[in-house]
Amino acid sequence: MLSSFKPTWMVQSIYHISPEKLKKHGINTILTDLDNTLIPWNNATGTEKVIKWIDKLHSYGIKVIVVSNNDPKRVRVAVKDLQLPFVSHALKPLGIGIKKTLKSYHLKKNQVVMVGDQLMTDIWAANNCGIASIWVKPLKSSDMLPTKINRYFEAIVYKMLQNKYSDLKWKEDID
Numbered sequence: 643m644l645s646s647f648k649p650t651w652m653v654q655s656i657y658h659i660s661p662e663k664l665k666k667h668g669i670n671t672i673l674t675d676l677d678n679t680l681i682p683w684n685n686a687t688g689t690e691k692v693i694k695w696i697d698k699l700h701s702y703g704i705k706v707i708v709v710s711n712n713d714p715k716r717v718r719v720a721v722k723d724l725q726l727p728f729v730s731h732a733l734k735p736l737g738i739g740i741k742k743t744l745k746s747y748h749l750k751k752n753q754v755v756m757v758g759d760q761l762m763t764d765i766w767a768a769n770n771c772g773i774a775s776i777w778v779k780p781l782k783s784s785d786m787l788p789t790k791i792n793r794y795f796e797a798i799v800y801k802m803l804q805n806k807y808s809d810l811k812w813k814e815d816i817d
């Protein structure tokens with residue numbers, strides 16, 4: 643049960659994830675959470691920094707697809723500047739949104755990774771689908787209300803994970 647919440651990697655932020663390392667693992671597509679992973683939850687659109695990161699990934703032939711629980715209106719505005727394909731109402735931690743994305747974009751499970759700032763939604767959803775995952779620290783330390791509740795459980799689960807898996811540590815990039 644606890645393994646359902648175990649991320650494959652823990653990385654400081656999405657900006658730390660390098661295309662070189664992803665390629666090494668045969669990953670050609672990043673499925674990314676939106677709020678507090680790609681852009682701060684209380685920001686309408688993306689920053690210069692995130693645009694640069696996405697450009698770099700694209701230059702390596704790595705696709706980036708947003709998989710968000712948020713509503714289509716919010717997601718559409720947020721990704722407009724980033725020009726990314728997206729799936730909204732993804733219903734994480736259920737695997738529905740991720741599975742839909744894999745099917746629509748003809749993606750193989752071993753060639754994708756889910757990136758997100760929440761164990762209780764993003765990482766759990768990735769494990770429910772049998773795909774790799776990267777847990778990142780949230781861009782903003784504050785959260786919207788439903789996330790605040792998730793963070794309470796996340797803290798408990800994280801403690802249990804730390805006790806069980808001594809190799810689970812925050813890193814500067816994926817291994």
Ligand SMILES: [Mg+2]
Pocket residue numbers: 675676677678679758759760
């Ligand atoms: Mg998030």
